[in-house]
Amino acid sequence: MWLLYLLSLLLFPGFIFLIFVALFYEWIDRKLYARFQNRVGPWVTGPSGILQPLADFIKLLSKEDITPEGADKPLFRSVPVFALAIALTCGLFLPITGVRGLISFEGDLIVAITLMTILSITIFYAGLSSPSRFSIVGAERTMLQLLSYEIPLMLSIAGVAVSTGSLSIAGAVVAQKTRWLIMGPNILGFVIFILAAQAELERIPFDIPEAETEIVAGWLTEFSGRKLALLRLTEDVELFYLSGLAATLFLGGPLGPVIPGLEWLLHPIYFLVKSFIVLFLLSMLKSLFARLRIDEAVSFLWKYVVPLSVLQFLLVRVVV
Amino acid sequence: MEPIIEPMVIHILVVAAVIIAALIATEAKDILRALIGFILMSVFLSIAFYILGAPYVSVFQLAIYAGAIAVLFVTALHTMRRAKR
Numbered sequence: 288m289w290l291l292y293l294l295s296l297l298l299f300p301g302f303i304f305l306i307f308v309a310l311f312y313e314w315i316d317r318k319l320y321a322r323f324q325n326r327v328g329p330w331v332t333g334p335s336g337i338l339q340p341l342a343d344f345i346k347l348l349s350k351e352d353i354t355p356e357g358a359d360k361p362l363f364r365s366v367p368v369f370a371l372a373i374a375l376t377c378g379l380f381l382p383i384t385g386v387r388g389l390i391s392f393e394g395d396l397i398v399a400i401t402l403m404t405i406l407s408i409t410i411f412y413a414g415l416s417s418p419s420r421f422s423i424v425g426a427e428r429t430m431l432q433l434l435s436y437e438i439p440l441m442l443s444i445a446g447v448a449v450s451t452g453s454l455s456i457a458g459a460v461v462a463q464k465t466r467w468l469i470m471g472p473n474i475l476g477f478v479i480f481i482l483a484a485q486a487e488l489e490r491i492p493f494d495i496p497e498a499e500t501e502i503v504a505g506w507l508t509e510f511s512g513r514k515l516a517l518l519r520l521t522e523d524v525e526l527f528y529l530s531g532l533a534a535t536l537f538l539g540g541p542l543g544p545v546i547p548g549l550e551w552l553l554h555p556i557y558f559l560v561k562s563f564i565v566l567f568l569l570s571m572l573k574s575l576f577a578r579l580r581i582d583e584a585v586s587f588l589w590k591y592v593v594p595l596s597v598l599q600f601l602l603v604r605v606v607v
Numbered sequence: 608m609e610p611i612i613e614p615m616v617i618h619i620l621v622v623a624a625v626i627i628a629a630l631i632a633t634e635a636k637d638i639l640r641a642l643i644g645f646i647l648m649s650v651f652l653s654i655a656f657y658i659l660g661a662p663y664v665s666v667f668q669l670a671i672y673a674g675a676i677a678v679l680f681v682t683a684l685h686t687m688r689r690a691k692r
Binding site for chain 2: 359362392393394395397398400401404405407408411412415416427430431433434437454
């Protein structure tokens with residue numbers, strides 16, 4: 288029993304699966320983004336470049352790992368490990384194989400979102416522990432952005448919690464057995480969740496904390512070698528996690544028409560297909576827009592998205 | 608299923624971790640380290656609440672203290688550094 292749990296924690300749907308799916312999602316994201324811009328994207332490594340993210344990861348692992356002289360060394364060294372650990376823990380909440388994820392308890396919906404906030408705080412530490420001014424500016428922008436997108440994110444989740452009458456992810460999945468939440472007033476919540484996820488993932492139009500043309504790579508600037516590899520992997524796992532969470536909360540998660548006896552195969556397939564849809568939306572947003580300035584992003588989120596999320600919460604409250 | 612470790616032992620370890628993290632939060636010279644201590648303390652405290660059989664208290668402890676209050680502290684830090692410049 289313990290051995291089985293440990294194996295599922297390590298292999299499927301645990302860490303190994305999460306890491307490889309995350310790398311696969313990075314490939315899909317890059318490919319889609321390239322196709323939207325009339326490029327081919329990754330092409331050389333593997334069929335259609337499918338192994339490119341893995342190759343990049345291995346390359347970074349083998350590169351020289353530099354800790355800058357003026358950095359806060361213990362913090363600088365531990366941040367990538369912590370970030371990846373938090374992101375992988377988040378991934379365990381996703382109900383990939385059935386109604387329940389590997390970690391599932393009453394109230395895990397809130398924990399799953401709070402862990403993302405803690406991940407943002409870790410990123411802030413990553414920036415502040417580096418000596419470079421680009422890193423510090425990037426870290427401060429991360430925090431400013433976090434303050435503006437977190438409230439809409441929480442309120443869209445609160446809408447889900449109110450309409451399913453449960454604070455757990457399993458409860459949200461079970462409540463969507465007959466009707467997905469997106470078919471109803473929660474569609475506004477879905478839009479807000481996608482916007483906030485884009486901001487959380489620091490992708491265009493909210494890629495302000497790592498704006499390449501202004502501040503090199505933002506909080507990532509001073510990281511190299513193994514640390515950079517872990518942080519890149521963290522971003523990929525985060526991408527998988529947020530698209531999976533959106534699919535779980537609004538698109539019914541792993542549930543769908545099932546042939547008896549084949550649940551173990553069909554549930555993960557449904558889950559992955561639904562999260563591909565979300566990933567497609569995220570990639571489309573990324574290619575449609577240009578980067579906002581930090582003041583534009585913050586005022587957009589506070590002036591329009593926060594009132595909109597309050598409105599959707601009220602709407603859900605009235606309808607349900 | 609027989610648990611591998613006694614629940615009481617886990618509880619004592621978690622409470623010890625809360626105390627150590629709280630000491631870090633109050634005694635650390637560097638504000639950044641103190642904040643890490645505070646976040647760790649909230650996380651361990653929420654685990655302690657969960658062991659004691661109060662899942663909602665534990666979840667909100669995590670959401671509000673490790674999430675919201677920590678962000679508030681970080682924001683304060685961010686404005687303070689700007690003032691220093």
